[in-house]
Amino acid sequence: MKHLPVIVISGFVIILLFFMICVDIVPLDKVGVRSNMLGDGVEKQDLKPGMQIIIPGIHKLDILDPTLQELTFATERGEGPLKLRTSDQYTTQVDLTIFYSIREGKAWEVLTKMGPGYAFTHRFGQIARDAIWRVMGKMKTEDFYDSAKRIEFSRKTIIYLNKELAKMTDDKKGMVEANDLLIRKVVFDPRFETQLINKQLLDQRTLLAKSEKLREEEKEKTELIEKKTAADVLAINESKRQQIQTKIAENEREVAKILADARLKVKTRLSVANRSKREAIANAEKMKEIARAQGQKAINEAYQSFGGKMLLSRKFVENIQVGKIEINTNQVNPFDTEQFLKMVGAEVEVNK
Structure with missing residues (x-):
């Protein structure tokens, strides 16, 4: 213990x-x-x-790095600028960067077949350089001015590089994957620069001539369009004027028809009214005559009665004048015949 x-x-x-x-x-x-x-x-x-x-x-x-790495060919760093012999036999200097990475679980294989550290980087650079020469060497020098073609050949270079890397292993995917290629700078052959300047001047002159020709053609087209437009405007205006005149005439006819119909209706209604008026007057006169006749008949019938006869006698006597003699019915009984005759100086013979 x-x-x-x-x-x-x-x-x-x-x-x-x-x-x-x-x-x-x-x-x-x-x-x-x-x-x-x-x-x-x-x-x-x-x-x-x-x-x-x-x-x-x-x-x-x-120890190996599995993260994204870059291999740069440039004047100021990396492997130095990459010189390409293009298909048109000009030497073009290119600065570019390739991004790549070790696939997951493949670091041991990289160490076995490509070596550690600097040996791996150097070996990858050799394979990448060969791929660039083989693919981008098919380009024309002027293709480097075209961004679409630069992108297209960069993609083709990456595809070719990955195929070459896959050949180093039994795995179809390979142990290293190239992800992208970025062209940073292009320095053209001085001979090509001179030729390019001359070509640009020629192209500019040709373009200027085409532009002048196109301007004249467009001017002619414009003039034709203006003339056609003016003619169309006149035709449209004339058509519109005729349509307006036609419409005015149609409206006037319609108004005249409406007025004629109105006058006819007025005349018809006046005629009906006058006829109704005449009929009413005639009926009134008829009723008046009937009433007068009926009144006269009633008067005659009244005079034929005993009282009527008395009344007529009285009226008769009241208005008789014999010379300067006035018979006053207030003093004399007009129905006393003998007295009446005496008053007028007539002789009266009395039958006894």
Whole structure:
């Protein structure tokens, strides 16, 4: 029991020494490839970030970058500018960048077939340079002025490069993938620059001549259009004028018809009214005559009665004048014949 603390401390020290000597760390953004120096060589697996057992004298650990990397051909950095012999036999200097990455789980194969670190980068650069020469060497120098063609040949170069990389392994996808190619700068052959300037001047003169010709043709077309338009306007105006005159005449005929119909209706109604008036007057006169006749008949019938006769006698006597003699019915009874005759001086013979 007395030796227990010593044993524990010794064990802890041994474990600590083991970790310090036999454990290595793979960084978070990297992958590790372990090789057995005494046995099978490179292990066919990628070691993930973290602590890995690496026994000195037996194991070797290589660190590779699986993230997106770039290979640049440029004057100021990288592999230097890339000189292309184009299909029209001019030398064109191109600055470009290729983006690529190690496929997941393929770092051990890259280490086996392309080497670690600088060896891998150098080998990839050789394969990429060959692909660029083979594909972009088919371009004409003037194609570098056309952005659509630059993009097209860049895509073709990436496709060709990936096929070449796939040939290095049994996997059809390959162990390294080229993602994109970016052309940064193009320096043309001085001879081509001179020829291009002359060609541009010629093209400009040709374009100017075409523009002048096109301007004259468009001018003629414009004049024809103006004349046709003027003629169309006149035709339209004449057509509209005729339509207006026709419409006015139609309206006048319609108004005249309406007025004639109105006058006819007025005359008809006046005629009917006059006829009704005459009939009413005639009926009134007829009723009046009938009433007068009926009144006269009634008067005659009244005079034929006893009282009527008395009344007529009285009226007769009241208005008789004999010379200057006036018969006053207030003093004389007009119905006393004898008295009446005496008053007028007539002789009266009385029959007894």
